[in-house]
Amino acid sequence: xxxxxxxxxxxxxxxxxxxxxxxxxxxxxxxxxxxxxxxxxxxxxxxxxxxxxxxxxxxxxxxxxxxxxxxxxxxxxxxxxxxxxxxxxxxxxxxxxxxxxxxxxxxxxxxxxxxxxxxxxxxxxxxxxxxxxxxxxxxxxxxxxxxxxxxxxxxxxxxxxxxxxxxxxxxxxxxxxxxxxxxxxxxxxxxxxxxxxxxxxxxxxxxxxxxxxxxxxxxxxxxxxxxxxxxxxxxxxxxxxxxxxxxxxxxxxxxxxxxxxxxxxxxxxxxxxxxxxxxxxxxxxxxxxxxxxxxxxxxxxxxxxxxxxxxxxxxxxxxxxxxxxxxxxxxx
Amino acid sequence: xxxxxxxxxxxxxxxxxxxxxxxxxxxxxxxxxxxxxxxxxxxxxxxxxxxxxxxxxxxxxxxxxxxxxxxxxxxxxxxxxxxxxxxxxxxxxxxxxxxxxxxxxxxxxxxxxxxxxxxxxxxxxxxxxxxxxxxxxxxxxxxxxxxxxxxxxxxxxxxxxxxxxxxxxxxxxxxxxxxxxxxxxxxxxxxxxxxxxxxxxxxxxxxxxxxxxxxxxxxxxxxxxxxxxxxxxxxxxxxxxxxxxxxxxxxxxxxxxxxxxxxxxxxxxxxxxxxxxxxxxxxxxxxxxxxxxxxxxxxxxxxxxxxxxxxxxxxxxxxxxxxxxxxxxxxxxxxxxxxxxxxxxxxxxxxxxxxxxxxxxxxxxxxxxxxxxxxxxxxxxxxxxxxxxxxxxxxxxxxxxxxxxxxxxxxxxxxxxxxxxxxxxxxxxxx
Numbered sequence: 001x002x003x004x005x006x007x008x009x010x011x012x013x014x015x016x017x018x019x020x021x022x023x024x025x026x027x028x029x030x031x032x033x034x035x036x037x038x039x040x041x042x043x044x045x046x047x048x049x050x051x052x053x054x055x056x057x058x059x060x061x062x063x064x065x066x067x068x069x070x071x072x073x074x075x076x077x078x079x080x081x082x083x084x085x086x087x088x089x090x091x092x093x094x095x096x097x098x099x100x101x102x103x104x105x106x107x108x109x110x111x112x113x114x115x116x117x118x119x120x121x122x123x124x125x126x127x128x129x130x131x132x133x134x135x136x137x138x139x140x141x142x143x144x145x146x147x148x149x150x151x152x153x154x155x156x157x158x159x160x161x162x163x164x165x166x167x168x169x170x171x172x173x174x175x176x177x178x179x180x181x182x183x184x185x186x187x188x189x190x191x192x193x194x195x196x197x198x199x200x201x202x203x204x205x206x207x208x209x210x211x212x213x214x215x216x217x218x219x220x221x222x223x224x225x226x227x228x229x230x231x232x233x234x235x236x237x238x239x240x241x242x243x244x245x246x247x248x249x250x251x252x253x254x255x256x257x258x259x260x261x262x263x264x265x266x267x268x269x270x271x272x273x274x275x276x277x278x279x280x281x282x283x284x285x286x287x288x289x290x291x292x293x294x295x296x297x298x299x300x301x302x303x304x305x306x307x308x309x310x311x312x313x314x315x316x317x318x319x320x321x322x323x324x325x326x327x328x329x330x331x332x
Numbered sequence: 333x334x335x336x337x338x339x340x341x342x343x344x345x346x347x348x349x350x351x352x353x354x355x356x357x358x359x360x361x362x363x364x365x366x367x368x369x370x371x372x373x374x375x376x377x378x379x380x381x382x383x384x385x386x387x388x389x390x391x392x393x394x395x396x397x398x399x400x401x402x403x404x405x406x407x408x409x410x411x412x413x414x415x416x417x418x419x420x421x422x423x424x425x426x427x428x429x430x431x432x433x434x435x436x437x438x439x440x441x442x443x444x445x446x447x448x449x450x451x452x453x454x455x456x457x458x459x460x461x462x463x464x465x466x467x468x469x470x471x472x473x474x475x476x477x478x479x480x481x482x483x484x485x486x487x488x489x490x491x492x493x494x495x496x497x498x499x500x501x502x503x504x505x506x507x508x509x510x511x512x513x514x515x516x517x518x519x520x521x522x523x524x525x526x527x528x529x530x531x532x533x534x535x536x537x538x539x540x541x542x543x544x545x546x547x548x549x550x551x552x553x554x555x556x557x558x559x560x561x562x563x564x565x566x567x568x569x570x571x572x573x574x575x576x577x578x579x580x581x582x583x584x585x586x587x588x589x590x591x592x593x594x595x596x597x598x599x600x601x602x603x604x605x606x607x608x609x610x611x612x613x614x615x616x617x618x619x620x621x622x623x624x625x626x627x628x629x630x631x632x633x634x635x636x637x638x639x640x641x642x643x644x645x646x647x648x649x650x651x652x653x654x655x656x657x658x659x660x661x662x663x664x665x666x667x668x669x670x671x672x673x674x675x676x677x678x679x680x681x682x683x684x685x686x687x688x689x690x691x692x693x694x695x696x697x698x699x700x701x702x703x704x705x706x707x708x709x710x711x712x713x714x715x716x717x718x719x720x721x722x723x724x725x726x727x728x729x730x731x732x733x734x735x736x737x738x739x740x741x742x743x744x745x746x747x748x749x750x751x752x753x754x755x756x757x758x759x760x761x762x763x
Contacts, residue, residue: 289727
């Protein structure tokens with residue numbers, strides 16, 4: 001699945017969003033009402049589904065953000081303007097939550113990318129049982145994030161967990177570390193868990209992209225006497241740049257929206273100091289304050305939209321530059 | 333051809349929309365189907381419920397019951413959504429923490445009149461009768477059992493440390509637990525609750541210390557109308573409680589919730605644990621400690637020698653939106669009396685709602701005996717109703733849990749914590 005999707009992404013020209021190729025105007029058939037009806041009828045199931053199950057809940061959910069929508073008392077759901085947003089911004093936890101979210105995204109994605117890349121490079125070579133290794137490495141991706149959270153909660157348990165046990169037996173620490181009881185070590189623990197979990201996805205995507213690089217390029221580079229590092233930075237990375245950019249974009253959005261692991265491991269604690277935006281949103285939802293949670297949800301969408309626009313603009317410029325000026329561009 | 337394709341597409345679309353909107357049609361030949369939703373779901377309990385439902389259906393051939401069992405974590409939210417949509421639920425599990433908001437929103441049916449002639453009332457314990465009515469006398473659920481704290485303890489470790497009986501007060505608990513606590517040997521005194529629901533044990537300590545003055549109907553108030561958190565004894569309670577963490581509990585218990593506490597006790601490393609009766613079943617299955625190494629004792633007391641047990645409960649209720657209320661009430665009655673109730677409380681390890689349980693051998697022996705002791709001495713082991721039904725209970729729980737964590741992390745003193753809690757409740761009740 002991953003291989004096809006990467007290839008699709010690479011093949012699809014970004015500008016062509018509509019579907020009807022522009023060159024067909026010459027032999028375009030006459031548009032009749034009946035034809036329109038047929039098209040509408042075919043589109044109806046999908047349109048109805050998307051409308052009912054995506055857009056309606058989204059709009060219904062968004063309007064809660066501007067209303068007094070508390071499950072504990074739904075007798076008064078009057079419009080309150082921006083009150084819910086004000087409550088989010090003035091909440092003492094908001095600053096910590098934002099800092100944590102940034103740390104969570106950056107602290108997860110950088111190691112995931114680096115380790116994932118290394119694994120993909122390693123798996124690209126042929127060696128005995130390569131298929132088995134691939135399957136084993138991709139396995140974590142098939143487990144639910146919440147379950148992983150619970151597993152790591154026990155691994156990092158100070159008294160009964162295997163992490164402290166191993167560290168002590170290896171002589172690295174004398175006293176057990178109370179991982180999840182201290183806000184700082186708790187954040188490190190959830191990051192370790194997330195890196196372990198997410199490396200897989202990068203490995204899958206990058207491996208798929210690597211397999212599309214023609215061997216001739218490497219052969220040519222070898223003939224020219226290019227070193228390994230130079231091959232990596234001037235052939236491999238430029239060639240798979242689009243995949244890399246899209247994977248990073250996807251992962252940033254996913255990690256941002258990935259409360260499962262933290263929720264399973266720390267529940268946002270201790271002292272609310274490992275909350276990210278989405279775990280905090282769940283916590284507010286559990287308190288029944290759907291209005292405030294919904295406001296927070298809209299903020300998440302806004303933040304991610306802004307990020308996506310900037311990211312795509314930045315990477316498109318780079319890719320264009322790379323395409324336009326060959327070797328010089330490849331270095332940028 | 334083309335017309336046929338169009339018709340086919342339209343038909344498919346219509347079918348998809350219709351299946352999405354269709355509701356359960358009334359059964360044929362006068363059979364009524366009840367939808368029943370449970371909240372505190374676990375696989376063993378669901379099987380048990382299905383068995384009880386089968387008995388009910390045998391007795392009432394015209395009623396069919398369809399049991400819906402959402403996963404526990406999201407169950408209450410699922411039920412909420414179902415109730416909000418106004419249909420699809422007839423009988424449901426109502427908890428002391430959900431009855432307030434749900435009845436407030438008009439989602440629950442007051443069974444008072446329907447149950448007026450029910451003969452099951454006489455068999456119920458006083459606690460059960462009391463819990464089935466809210467402050468205004470409405471019956472939104474009939475409790476199926478109670479949760480209550482008792483002190484799980486290691487008899488062998490207590491003896492080794494030179495004590496001849498388990499602690500009866502918080503002070504004694506602190507003394508014994510500190511003596512047993514030796515972290516370097518992976519031996520811990522007390523399974524401290526610092527994570528989820530941390531406030532529940534902290535308030536249990538406070539309530540024990542103010543037992544003489546507490547208002548039994550409002551577990552957070554004193555008889556003079558001020559909050560329990562404002563009493564000078566509350567400060568003694570919190571200071572002792574903090575010492576229990578500092579001197580007798582594992583460092584990481586800042587983050588301990590239910591699973592870690594129970595694991596700590598049942599893997600043999602921790603000597604004391606305050607927990608609900610359902611833990612009896614878990615500990616009994618432990619391979620690390622043998623039955624003669626542990627038991628339960630009544631909840632520990634304050635300086636006056638009295639304990640205060642917050643009454644935690646859940647039960648079966650009927651949805652206001654139900655079209656088959658008479659049949660639904662019948663099912664609630666069935667589950668709340670006789671063998672169905674006995675089977676449910678025994679197999680779920682709950683404090684029973686039937687008076688007859690006190691004579692039952694099952695409850696008179698072993699770890700259960702402390703619960704009978706507590707039930708039989710209501711003057712020493714007081715039972716209070718906490719304001720769990722208030723609309724802000726969920727908000728309070730999260731705030732209070734965070735405060736307990738702050739206190740044990742050294743970011744809040746017991747005095748500041750109590751002042752905060754006093755101010756919180758005084759302000760909430762003023763509104």
